[in-house]
Structures are given as structure tokens and as C-alpha cells.
Amino acid sequence: MSQLTAEKLRQARELLQHADFDVWLTFVRETDTAGDPALPLILDGGLVWHSALMVHKSGETVAVVGNYDADPIQHSGDWDKVVPYVQGISDPLLRELERLSPKKIGLNFSLDNSMADGLSHGMFLTLQNILGDRYELVSASKFVSALRSKKTAEEVGRIKHAIAETDTIFAMAPGWAKPGVSEREVYEHIQRYIDGKGYGYGWSREGNPIVNSGPDSMIGHGVPSPNITITPGHIFHIDLGIIVKEYSSDIQRCWYVADEGEKIPEDVQHAFNAVLGAIRAGFQALKPGVEGWTVDAAARSYLVSQGYEEYLHALGHQVGRKAHDGGALLGPKWERYGESPMMKIEVDHVYTIELGVILPGRGYLGLEEIAVVKESGAEWLSNPQESMPFL
Amino acid sequence: MSQLTAEKLRQARELLQHADFDVWLTFVRETDTAGDPALPLILDGGLVWHSALMVHKSGETVAVVGNYDADPIQHSGDWDKVVPYVQGISDPLLRELERLSPKKIGLNFSLDNSMADGLSHGMFLTLQNILGDRYELVSASKFVSALRSKKTAEEVGRIKHAIAETDTIFAMAPGWAKPGVSEREVYEHIQRYIDGKGYGYGWSREGNPIVNSGPDSMIGHGVPSPNITITPGHIFHIDLGIIVKEYSSDIQRCWYVADEGEKIPEDVQHAFNAVLGAIRAGFQALKPGVEGWTVDAAARSYLVSQGYEEYLHALGHQVGRKAHDGGALLGPKWERYGESPMMKIEVDHVYTIELGVILPGRGYLGLEEIAVVKESGAEWLSNPQESMPFL
Numbered sequence: 001m002s003q004l005t006a007e008k009l010r011q012a013r014e015l016l017q018h019a020d021f022d023v024w025l026t027f028v029r030e031t032d033t034a035g036d037p038a039l040p041l042i043l044d045g046g047l048v049w050h051s052a053l054m055v056h057k058s059g060e061t062v063a064v065v066g067n068y069d070a071d072p073i074q075h076s077g078d079w080d081k082v083v084p085y086v087q088g089i090s091d092p093l094l095r096e097l098e099r100l101s102p103k104k105i106g107l108n109f110s111l112d113n114s115m116a117d118g119l120s121h122g123m124f125l126t127l128q129n130i131l132g133d134r135y136e137l138v139s140a141s142k143f144v145s146a147l148r149s150k151k152t153a154e155e156v157g158r159i160k161h162a163i164a165e166t167d168t169i170f171a172m173a174p175g176w177a178k179p180g181v182s183e184r185e186v187y188e189h190i191q192r193y194i195d196g197k198g199y200g201y202g203w204s205r206e207g208n209p210i211v212n213s214g215p216d217s218m219i220g221h222g223v224p225s226p227n228i229t230i231t232p233g234h235i236f237h238i239d240l241g242i243i244v245k246e247y248s249s250d251i252q253r254c255w256y257v258a259d260e261g262e263k264i265p266e267d268v269q270h271a272f273n274a275v276l277g278a279i280r281a282g283f284q285a286l287k288p289g290v291e292g293w294t295v296d297a298a299a300r301s302y303l304v305s306q307g308y309e310e311y312l313h314a315l316g317h318q319v320g321r322k323a324h325d326g327g328a329l330l331g332p333k334w335e336r337y338g339e340s341p342m343m344k345i346e347v348d349h350v351y352t353i354e355l356g357v358i359l360p361g362r363g364y365l366g367l368e369e370i371a372v373v374k375e376s377g378a379e380w381l382s383n384p385q386e387s388m389p390f391l
Numbered sequence: 392m393s394q395l396t397a398e399k400l401r402q403a404r405e406l407l408q409h410a411d412f413d414v415w416l417t418f419v420r421e422t423d424t425a426g427d428p429a430l431p432l433i434l435d436g437g438l439v440w441h442s443a444l445m446v447h448k449s450g451e452t453v454a455v456v457g458n459y460d461a462d463p464i465q466h467s468g469d470w471d472k473v474v475p476y477v478q479g480i481s482d483p484l485l486r487e488l489e490r491l492s493p494k495k496i497g498l499n500f501s502l503d504n505s506m507a508d509g510l511s512h513g514m515f516l517t518l519q520n521i522l523g524d525r526y527e528l529v530s531a532s533k534f535v536s537a538l539r540s541k542k543t544a545e546e547v548g549r550i551k552h553a554i555a556e557t558d559t560i561f562a563m564a565p566g567w568a569k570p571g572v573s574e575r576e577v578y579e580h581i582q583r584y585i586d587g588k589g590y591g592y593g594w595s596r597e598g599n600p601i602v603n604s605g606p607d608s609m610i611g612h613g614v615p616s617p618n619i620t621i622t623p624g625h626i627f628h629i630d631l632g633i634i635v636k637e638y639s640s641d642i643q644r645c646w647y648v649a650d651e652g653e654k655i656p657e658d659v660q661h662a663f664n665a666v667l668g669a670i671r672a673g674f675q676a677l678k679p680g681v682e683g684w685t686v687d688a689a690a691r692s693y694l695v696s697q698g699y700e701e702y703l704h705a706l707g708h709q710v711g712r713k714a715h716d717g718g719a720l721l722g723p724k725w726e727r728y729g730e731s732p733m734m735k736i737e738v739d740h741v742y743t744i745e746l747g748v749i750l751p752g753r754g755y756l757g758l759e760e761i762a763v764v765k766e767s768g769a770e771w772l773s774n775p776q777e778s779m780p781f782l
Contacts, residue, residue, distance in 0.1 A: 029505050030505040030506075030715055030717075031595075032594045032595050032713060032715070033428050033505065033506060033713050033715070033717075034428065034505040034506075034508060034509070037424050037425065044597065045595055045597045045598060045614075046594060046595035046597070046598065048594075048715070049727050050727060066727065067703060068610070068703075068704070071609050072598070072614060085727075086703055086725075087725040087726050087727060088725060088726025088727045089726075089727065090726060107512075109511065109512035109513040109516070110513045111513050111516055111517050111520075114420050114421040114424065114425040114511075114513075115421075115424060115425075116513075117425060117511045117512070117513035117514065118425070118511065119511065119512045119513075120500065120505075120508045120509065120510065120511055120512065121498075121500035121508070121510045121511065121512045121514075121515040122500040122501045122502050122505075122507075122508035122510075122530075122532075123508065123512075124512040124515075125500070125502055126502050129502075139513075141513075195589060198586060203423045203437065204422075204423050204436055204437040206435065206436045206437070207436060207437070207463070218462050219459070223436075223463060312458060312459075312477055313459070322423060322424050324421055324423070324424070324439070326421075326424075334477075334478040334479060335478050335479025335480075335481060336440050336441060336457065336476075336478060336479045336480065
């Protein structure tokens, strides 16, 4: 794991050269319950007492932590100076900051990116109490978003590995998903496999995988039903994100439940083509320098041009340690997405491209793929679904 | 699970009668990564978009959530009114608050209790942007701490269950922990058992269990060493917290590694008696109405009276969904503990009582028990270790 934290701290030092603050300060306590999503990027394991992890523009890294937390940090080798304390963090923190003498300190709070918003309001107030008006406290949102979003080679490799394991599960799904079997049973089969392998869940286990069978299924983040069974003439759909070695996948696949000898109905084929075409339109539009909403618009307008309703979500989000990894979003300019659709796509960002249509009498037909952004444009990390298999 | 959320929401309505605000508002987004520790008390599962969960003094419960998150909340039956939105939370949230017309709104931020500090600073700023100066925003820290700390019968039952499973692991430990075996090997045996059972970890898996063998071991929150092996004449010590059905244990046990035919050395027995006596002194002092630091002082002064150095941590913390469950603390008045040692012990609080001594040439001798507070005083939930077994 320490290869990763070393890689990310190196990246942090580089990104800090372009930041409008002099020290990046991650201020946390009891991180097992009140975790800052930025912390695992730069530190393995948890911290119990008030802890200040600082990276200075000069490249120096300093950790001020409780005495029981100091040993693992010292052993990691990632931190130039580890300052343990027993009774309180105020004095050692003030001393270290005086030495580093920053003008502005960047903190992990953000209106638009939950993954750059790990500082709690109570901890912000605590910091204000300790520091008084000695330093200017500013948002490190852009910096943290960039640090998280720009995936290193190791990170991309891990995401690919999680996708490969997800493909394995999708390849087994037809063995579990037979006509007459309930959504819930398929969900349980998949979870047993995931748990048996010791993998994690890209979003909460309760609603992962999402399994939708036919038109009566609950679309969205609900729990698969024990009362809805797989039925010929319907569409069967799974949305699954697993975490393998700390990195997540997030993939949707769908199948047509055919009667014996039945061919794929025209309305299903037409909808599949529209969804696939929209995914491809989004993929074509995904390149460095453009704003996320333009990528969403490309897919959205294609889908509408094919006679289907707009999807009620963003075309894509970043993927990393979680399925929803924050930062720039391939989404429409809706209030709930804040500034994230206006953020620029950059090289080494990893995005989902996902959308679907509700087909009357058939169910939800949705696809989700994953791509990495390179200089020359997007490259698939997943193996895109290009036809509608039978179940 | 919904029995628990219904129980806790009932308790929230009662506690709200004594609060100095009219609406308790839990304001969250992307809760799988940016979770508010108060959320699982009142809701099963996660929320993706900006979500406002409100309990009004009248008893009414209102959830304003993104459209894809609405179904499971409606199905839970816990919420009187569920308001789904598509584009943004501002309008529906303002509408619902106008209807409820609170003067003060209690929010989840806290200087002293990380478990009552789930509101991020970015989300606080977002709320300020939406609400302007229409309402007074105050800390709900005392309320959330009380809601979390006062365990319902179901919650106490679950903690007892987690303790029983922990006892099972401790009973198996001597089968793994033989002279010549490393700390790390014992740790791996225990983790394999926990993972096989599908249990969770009361604190981060990386440092759980803590395993200490002899005087060279790293005391604190570090990772057990592959290079330190169990050796006669040393003390062997484990600190373990597991989560079973969402509730945690947190127990320490220790053993003396005896040579064949050896009796327990006098210095070890003396230290064990001192630690046990201090645990008992704390237990005696633990009753409703007293402040936490007095309980710590009873144990601390007893230990010192027996000729040992003070332990460098608090005597005890609350246990619940996590091993460190926040709120009032049985701790000394040190800066790093903030106001928590001055908070009053109340009926239905559940605490650890834990301490140890470093015995020169022997290692770390520590015990940790769990007790619930009742009208008449403390009652053990764990089965206290009262002698020093041989390994």
C-alpha cells in the first residue's frame, strides 16, 4: 500500500506548486468513523486523536499526531517529520506552523465535491480556536480534487483489476438469473461471491448490486425485491461496483429474457441501439480541456434524438477508491450538481459513462462503462457491452 | 434493522422536548464516503444527493431527498413525509422549513464529540447559502450525544452479543498463540476467523486486533510485528473490537507466557492485582450523575498508589456502533479530550474500563472491560478477567 501513498504525496508536492496556499493541512480525529476521504490517499490506517497532516510548498511533510498514532506513521517513511503529543495538539501544531510560516493554509472543505470536503464543521471551529487569526484559511477543494482525480499508473491498474473481477461476476450472472428467480436471490448470489472473495462494495452493501427485473422493479438506489421474479419478455439489469485492493469498479449490464426460440423484439433492439449510441457519443466527446456538461449534453441529445426521454442523472462520475469518486462530473447544469459539471476534464481522470431508458412493459435498459482520459481522448477501461444477450 | 431506527427516532422525539432548538436537521450527501455518524441511527442505507432529514419538536419527521433515494426511505415507514426532488434541494427544503417554521435549527457539529460532528464544513456553508439568515443555526451536539449514548434495550443486547463473540475468539487465542509464534501470526489467525464469520471491525482492520508480545512490542495503535515472537517470561496481550449486527465490542485480555512448571512471577502478579484493582475502582465510581473525569481519577489514583505510572489515555470511552462511540468520556481533563471528561454519566450509557502498565522486561499488562450504567450503578456487560492465565 505504501507505494500508493508515496506516489500520491509526490503528486501532492507537484500540485502544490500551482495552488494558492502554502501549506495543505488535513485536520482529522477518530478517522475510523469521521474519516476524511482525502486521508487514505496519503496515509495507510487510521488516526484516533486530533491529527494535523501537512504538506508544505517546499515539499516538506509534517505529521502532528497523538502519541499512540505516531509509530505507524514513522514506519511508513512518507513523513519527513512526525511530532507526537500526549495532552493536546495546540502547542505542537502552532510550533510547527510557526516554523513553516505559511501565509495561507488550504483546508479540506468544498461545496461541490464531497470527496474534498472531509473537514467537519466542528473541526473547522476547533482549528479557528487554535490558530486565531494568525493564518488565512482557504478551501483546498481544487487541489484535493486534482490530487484525487488524476490517477497514477498504479491507481489505473487497480481500477482495471476491479473491472476484470466485475466482468467475472457478470459472466456468472446468467447461471443465477433464470426465469422464476427473484431479483433478491440474484443479489444474494452476487453478494455471497463478493464476500467469499473478501472484496468490498463501491457503494453501500445494502443497495449493491442493484438488480432490476422488468417494468415493476424499483429504479434507483433501492434494495432488490424478493417478490419480483425474472420473466420472459422483460429486461434484466444489474448495476455493480466492487472494491478490489482499495479501488472500485462501477458497471451496468443488461440482458433480454427471451422465451424459447424468441428473437430480440424490435422495441428492445431499438432502445439498446439508442443507449449504446448515446454511450458512444459521450465517449467521443470525452477529452481533456472540455467541461463535463458538454460530454453529458452529447449523450443526452443523442438519446433524445432517438425518441427517448432524458435520463434523470449525470452521464458519468469519476471512479477511484469509491464508485463515486467526486470532482469534475459529466453532468447537466442542475442545482444539485453545483459547480462540478463546469469543471474541466483532465488527463488521467477516470469516468463512468452511463445511462438508460425505461421501456414500457419491458423494464430498465441501462449500460455503464468506464474510460480513462488521455491526451488524445478517452480510452475504455471496461469492455463495452455492444449487444443485448439473452437470459 | 428497522426496529432500531424506529426505536432511535422515538427516542429522538423525546430528547427533542428538552433541546434548545425546534428542528433537528441532519444534512448529508454521498453518505457512503462522507457519512454522518448520526445517520445510521435513524436511517438504514445510504443517500447520494443532498439530503435533509428533519425531526420537529411536534414529533413530525420529514425527509427531503433526491428522487433515486426516496423509495427505500418511504418503505422504511419511519418518515411521516418524504419529499423527493430532481434538480436541487433548495426549493423543497425551504418549503418544508417554512411549513415547520422553527426558530432554531440544531445541526450535527461538535467540538468535543466526533460522533456528533458529522456535518462537513462545506455542507455547513451550503446550508448557509440556502437558508440565508432565515433561521438560527445551532449545534445539536448535546442532543446527538444523548441520542447516541443512551442505548436502547435492543442496542445493549447487540453489544452483549458482540462481546460474547469476542469471548469466543479469546477462548481460541491460546490455540494460536504458542511460544515461537509471532504477533503478526496471531493477528492473522484472529482476522481470518472474524472475516470468515462476516463480522466487522470496531476500529480499522489494519490495527485490529492489537497484539503485544513482550517488552519490545509497539504499544498503541500500530500493526502487530512479524518479527516479535511469543517468549516465556513475557506478557502476551490482545486488544480486540468486533462488530456483530452493527454493534461493537472492545475488550483487552492478557496472559503470562510461562516456562514449563513455572509459577506466575511476583512482579507480574503484583502488576495484575494493581490493574485489576484500578479497573474495580473505576467500576465502583461509575454511576449516574457524576462527571467522567471522577471515574478516571478513581482508577488512576489507585494505580499510582500501587506504585505504577499513570496510563497515558482515558480510563474509558463509550461503546456502540463503533468501539469509540463518542460523548461523555471517563478521561482526565487533558486538552485533547476537550469538554468530554466534564460531561455527566447517564443511565443507559455503555463504557469501557481499560488501563494497563508497562512491566520492565515483561511487556504490556492491560485489561479492558465493558459496563452499562443503571440507576443503582454500573453493571458489567463483559465477564471481567480476574486472574492471569498461562499461555
